[in-house]
Amino acid sequence: MLTPEQIHSYDENGFLVLRDLLTPLELRALQEDAIVLRSDQRGHPDANVLEKDGTTVRAAWAVELDSEACARVYRLPRVLGAIKQLLGQVYLHQSRLNYKAAGTGDIFQWHQDYASWVHDGLPYGGHRDMLTVLITLDDSTPDNGPLRFIPGSHKHGLIDPFYDTTTTSYPLHIVPDEYMETHFSHIPVYECTFPAGTVVLFCGNLVHSSKENRSQQGRRNLYFAYSRDGNRPTGKVTRKHKNAYIMNPAPYVLQEIDDSSLADYARGLMPA
Numbered sequence: 001m002l003t004p005e006q007i008h009s010y011d012e013n014g015f016l017v018l019r020d021l022l023t024p025l026e027l028r029a030l031q032e033d034a035i036v037l038r039s040d041q042r043g044h045p046d047a048n049v050l051e052k053d054g055t056t057v058r059a060a061w062a063v064e065l066d067s068e069a070c071a072r073v074y075r076l077p078r079v080l081g082a083i084k085q086l087l088g089q090v091y092l093h094q095s096r097l098n099y100k101a102a103g104t105g106d107i108f109q110w111h112q113d114y115a116s117w118v119h120d121g122l123p124y125g126g127h128r129d130m131l132t133v134l135i136t137l138d139d140s141t142p143d144n145g146p147l148r149f150i151p152g153s154h155k156h157g158l159i160d161p162f163y164d165t166t167t168t169s170y171p172l173h174i175v176p177d178e179y180m181e182t183h184f185s186h187i188p189v190y191e192c193t194f195p196a197g198t199v200v201l202f203c204g205n206l207v208h209s210s211k212e213n214r215s216q217q218g219r220r221n222l223y224f225a226y227s228r229d230g231n232r233p234t235g236k237v238t239r240k241h242k243n244a245y246i247m248n249p250a251p252y253v254l255q256e257i258d259d260s261s262l263a264d265y266a267r268g269l270m271p272a
Contacts, residue, residue, distance in 0.1 A: 002085050010086065014127055014154035015202035017194070021078055022135070022262075026069075027197040029266035031137050033067035034220050037097050042066040047245035049170060051106060058106065058170060060097040061245040063222065068265050070095065074224040077256040079133060082201065087128060089229040091251035093117065097137075098221045100145045100213035106168045107145070107212050110180055113225065114204035115161040115173035120247050121233035127154050127203035130227045134200040137220040140193050144215040147192040147200075150184045153207035171242075175207055229253050 002016075010016040022030075036042050037060040044066055049059040064071040073079065074092065083090055100106070113132060114125030122130070140146035161173035184207065192200060202208065204225075213219055232251075241247060258264075 002082050007085065010201060010203075011127065013151045014206035015149055015151070015190075015200060018082070018199040018201070019194075020197075021199045022073075022197045024197070025266045026073070026262045027137070029069040029262060029269055030073060030135065030222065031196075031220075032269055033069040034097055034137055034222075037063055037067055037070075038099055044245065047243065049243060051101065051104070052168070053104075056101050056104070057099055059099070061094070061243055062248075063095045063097050064092075065245075069262060070222065072257060072262045072265060073135065073222075074133065075254055075257045076262060077259045079199070080254055080256050083131065083133065083226050086131065086201070087226060087228040089253050090226040091229060091253055092248055093120075093122070093130070093225045093227045093251065094246055094248055095222075095224045098223065100210070100219040102213060102216050102218050104213070108170075108210045109164060109167060109172055109174040110150075110207055110209040111161070111172050111174045112159060112205050112207055114158055117204060117225075118158065119237065119239040121236045121238075122227060122231055123234060124231045125158060125204040127205065128228070129231050130204035130225065131201055132204070133224045133226070134192075134202065135222040136192075136194050136196050136198045136200075137222060138196050138217065140198075140219065140221075141215065142191065142193055143213075144217060144219040145210045145213040146194075146219075147208055147210050147221070149190040149192065149202065150187055150207040151190050152187070153184060154203050154205040156183065156205070158205060159207070180207075226254075
């Protein structure tokens, strides 16, 4: 359960860091499944997006389809319960595994997630409407392109974005440089440098980015985007996705599963 202090911190900053929510055993299961998700061995390889080199997987969408660990973690009471404290009844809008390859992993420009979700027909993107759960599968360090936040930037609401189709292999609705300079240059950037297994909640209007991976190790993050049940897509999709797996085609109201479910699965993966 989130404390009143944690809820206030989320409301003010637009994000909340939750440490030690997952056990080492549970983290190991997610890490093992992530190896398959980034390969042609997953059941839906067409859900993966490649870097500009045409071979390195940049993002694996709809992870719950091909990973039992992922299918369980986002419904654990200690995860889903925290989300429901903030949003009420929720459904899963999308999920993905982001990978930054060693030495070459590309950037994500400054952006808001809701700037993309609004094109999915979602009418509301406030901090009590939609949020994302980030799970770090590897240590996030200053050198491997950690996520970066502008604290409190969600209070600006949806910022009129620029649709950038050229900077990276992944088209993105970005916050214009002029807006960043005018409104956020005086705010210290919060860099998400955490050990593997850290859980972070951040809302759909929070401005965030990540730099390239300059380290010699790849870096993986899992993301699960939740929306409150009353914030359903209207059907007015204004920009169709090139990848059919980006948006959950059959969202349903989520219910918690047994809190030991992920650990039970993880134990089955370990050699006797």
